[in-house]
Amino acid sequence: MAELKELLQGGDWKAEKHVPVIEVADKVKKGELFKVTAGVGKEIAHPNKAEHHIGWIAVYFLPKGEKFPYQIGKGEFSAHGASVQGADTSTVYTHHEVTLSFKTDKPGTVLAVSYCNIHGLWQNTKELTVE
Numbered sequence: 001m002a003e004l005k006e007l008l009q010g011g012d013w014k015a016e017k018h019v020p021v022i023e024v025a026d027k028v029k030k031g032e033l034f035k036v037t038a039g040v041g042k043e044i045a046h047p048n049k050a051e052h053h054i055g056w057i058a059v060y061f062l063p064k065g066e067k068f069p070y071q072i073g074k075g076e077f078s079a080h081g082a083s084v085q086g087a088d089t090s091t092v093y094t095h096h097e098v099t100l101s102f103k104t105d106k107p108g109t110v111l112a113v114s115y116c117n118i119h120g121l122w123q124n125t126k127e128l129t130v131e
Contacts, residue, residue, distance in 0.1 A: 008113065008123045017044040018122040020057055020112035027129045030105050036072065038112040039097030046096065046116070050087035053080040054096035057114045061128075063106040072110075073100040106130060 013019040023037040040046050040054050047053065056076045060069035075098030083090035096114070107130045114122045 004121075008121050009119075010123050013124060014043045016122075017041050017046045018054075018114060018116050018119055020114040020122060020124045022059075022110050022112050022124055022126040024110055024126060024128060026127075027131055028104075030130050031103055033101045033103045035099055035101050036110055037097060037099045038075075038114075039095075040114050040116075040122075041096065048080055048093050048096065050080045050082045052118050053077065053116070055115045055117055057096065057098050057112060059098065059100055060111040060113075061102065061104065061108055062111060063104060063108040065106070066108075069109075069111060072102050073098065104128075104130060 011019050013021045020038045020040055021042040028034040038057050038059050058074040059072045061072050062069035077094040077096050079092045079094040081088040081090050081093055108128055110126045110128055112124050
């Protein structure tokens with residue numbers, strides 16, 4: 001039986017279009033809101049067509065010393081060019097990027113997971129320092 005952790009793929013987002021790119025300041029101020037952006041295809045564009053697209057990106061935060069991460073938020077991307085006339089007949093396409101704000105008193109790790117309808121689950125992490 002496959003386990004979810006075995007299905008998460010990773011890599012360098014500069015060379016692999018499915019790996020989520022996490023953009024957040026290296027240091028944030030304790031207790032103050034800050035923004036985190038997670039997107040796919042920053043260096044190498046990912047297709048956004050009905051037959052091949054990113055369905056969602058979820059962002060988590062694991063405070064240092066804690067066992068489980070907190071889900072900060074999730075963006076679902078529903079428009080991939082489909083219309084009642086069929087696949088790729090619309091001019092509406094959702095961009096696969098989500099921006100969230102949160103605050104924390106602890107340093108830790110920001111984690112992002114993206115889902116490609118053809119190539120599955122992809123992950124990335126970035127360390128966060130709190131001053």
